[in-house]
Amino acid sequence: MPKILVTGGAGYIGSVTTHYLLKRGFEVIVVDDLSRGHRENIALSGVAPANFHQMRLQQTGALTPLLSGVDAVVHFAAYIAVGESTREPALYYSNNVGGTLSLLEAMARQNVKRLVFSSTAAVYGDPVKVPIPEDARIGPVSPYGDSKAMVEKVLAALDRYRGLKNVTLRYFNACGAEPEANLGEAHDPETHLIPLLFKAAVTGEPIMIFGNDYPTSDGTCVRDYIHIGDLAAAHVAALDHLMGGGDSHAFNVGTGVGFTVMEVLKAVEKVTGKIVPYRIADRRDGDAAELVADSSQLRSKLKWEPKRSGLEEIVGDAWRYFEEMSAVKG
Ligand code: UDP
Secondary structure: EEEEEEEEEHHHHHHHHHHHHHHHHOOEEEEEOOOOOOOOHHHHHOHHHEEEEEEOOOHHHHHHHHOOOOOEEEEOOOOOOOHHHHHHHHHHHHHHHHHHHHHHHHHHOOOOOOOEEEHHHHHHHHOOOOOEEEOOOOOOOOOHHHHHHHHHHHHHHHHHHHEEEEOOOOOOOOEEEEHHOOOOOOOOOOOOOHHHHHHHHOOOOOEEEEEEOOOOOOOOEEEEEEHHHHHHHHHHHHHHHHHHOOOOOOEEOOOOOOHHHHHHHHHHHHHHHOOOOOEEEOOOOOOOEEEEEHHHHHHHOOOOOOOOHHHHHHHHHHHHHHHHHHHHHH
């Protein structure tokens, strides 16, 4: 049974992927410092308490023994907020780049040669062509995107000179929830559109729509929303590829279909049966008008297809999770 080390397994995407890896029969060890993840996600994903290690990735010495006998690493642990990264750039470089360099050093010490890396559509900055092909120019416009692009460069060098086989997955907009494990999106503070639309619907406090003067059908930004289940499945496919001796590659993970902020708002109103109050605010720093994935290489090389990423299925799963969490919190 392959042994996989997952960093950031207490987070949103990491916990759902861990759940899928365990279902697939892999042995999984999770490392997470819990600075942004949630301890309860460990148990929900199905990881045994003994296989969870609360640890910062910068602790190379402590990390190294955990990598003994590991067949591959899936590396999620990172800070993810574009806005925060513009206010605290050093934090993003030290956590996202510094943490990864330490992980790569620990992997090298234990001769672990396979890695799946969480990257982002933010590495493309303002894309020249949409849908964005996987070989498009890299040009991040935020420290967050830049921190991911820097790691991608390091991985290319380690592949070339040290034989580290790696699959980079550039996520578009991860959303939805995994009802079978009761795992979903719960960032604190929340910055993502769908949970904030629910909050507005429930509290009556208007959500701010960041700009309605973009060159799109209704003036609001277009994004490619990908269900967390489909996104997690892409990681399993990437691992299978590497375990089968596959080569390094960067893939986009998205559906190829974009929705405006107002279209998502309407879907939330339909699913919840509630009015979503909103106000139009200024554009948010660092937002591109349109980010839609061309995932044709992921489809052809890894035989991946989105299966649950219809907008209403995404919003429906996310809404059930949101309601359950609200009931738990009271
Ligand atoms: N958005 C918005 N109001 C909010 C949060 C998000 O109008 O309170 C917009 C944001 O400008 C973007 C889209 O919703 O166009 C998705 O944003 P999110 O932060 O969810 O993901 P991102 O695209 O930044 O990864």
